[in-house]
Amino acid sequence: xxxxxxxxxxxxxxxxxLRLSCSASGFTFSSYGMHWVRQAPGKGLEWVAFLRSDxxxxxxADSVRGRFTISRDNSKNTLYLQMNSLRAEDTAIYYCTxxxxxxxxxxxxxQGALVTVSS
Amino acid sequence: xxxxxxxxxTLSLSPGERATLSCRASQSVDGYLGWYxxxxxxxxxxxxxxxxxxxxxxxxxxxxxxxxxxxxxxxNSLEPDDFAVxxxxxxxxxxxxxxxxTRVEIK
Numbered sequence: 001x002x003x004x005x006x007x008x009x010x011x012x013x014x015x016x017x018l019r020l021s022c023s024a025s026g027f028t029f030s031s032y033g034m035h036w037v038r039q040a041p042g043k044g045l046e047w048v049a050f051l052r053s054d055x056x057x058x059x060x061a062d063s064v065r066g067r068f069t070i071s072r073d074n075s076k077n078t079l080y081l082q083m084n085s086l087r088a089e090d091t092a093i094y095y096c097t098x099x100x101x102x103x104x105x106x107x108x109x110x111q112g113a114l115v116t117v118s119s
Numbered sequence: 120x121x122x123x124x125x126x127x128x129t130l131s132l133s134p135g136e137r138a139t140l141s142c143r144a145s146q147s148v149d150g151y152l153g154w155y156x157x158x159x160x161x162x163x164x165x166x167x168x169x170x171x172x173x174x175x176x177x178x179x180x181x182x183x184x185x186x187x188x189x190x191x192x193x194x195n196s197l198e199p200d201d202f203a204v205x206x207x208x209x210x211x212x213x214x215x216x217x218x219x220x221t222r223v224e225i226k
Contacts, residue, residue, distance in 0.1 A: 035215075045155075045163065045206055047215040059213045062120075095162060100174070104210035105153045107174060109162040
């Protein structure tokens with residue numbers, strides 16, 4: 001079955017950086033677009049970034065564009081999110097998600113990585 | 120950016136009743152709308168995509184409908200497992216956005 005396992009979360013000071021990883025298994029990783037979705041504590045869902053299956057197309061939420069970079073290594077079945085210039089409002093659980101066959105809905109979710117931005 | 124507004128914020132119902140959840144978009148999403156369920160402490164689960172298509176393993180008592188700017192998630196004969204928060208999400212254009220959620224609670 002599909003498994004998505006995030007790692008790399010933690011506590012970071014404002015202005016700092018963090019890189020999240022998402023290890024994927026149970027499906028052909030290189031055939032699917034992948035997304036990051038976040039959820040601030042007690043709040044709703046916010047889409048963060050998208051990367052096409054072959055890495056040729058990506059998109060970002062305005063709130064993170066220019067600060068976050070999504071990437072992938074299909075040889076390692078791994079998705080990444082490099083987060084720079086972190087702000088308090090970036091504090092959230094970050095979910096790695098798999099889309100359902102190119103339709104930009106999220107049919108599989110990792111358990112999430114908690115990122116806390118605080119001094 | 121397309122804004123999705125869900126109503127009501129909270130729905131108080133008893134097991135066995137029908138839940139009707141609304142999602143209104145600030146502009147047409149042309150049917151490119153999905154629904155998710157999230158229970159406390161759990162990750163979201165895809166229920167419906169493209170307005171009315173059930174995701175894998177979703178029972179027929181859960182259905183979606185709508186067009187243009189107005190969409191509805193209907194859950195017939197509520198079971199204890201259905202009490203959760205529900206989110207709508209569009210894929211009409213970038214950025215993808217979610218509604219703020221509707222909580223379905225036990226009355």
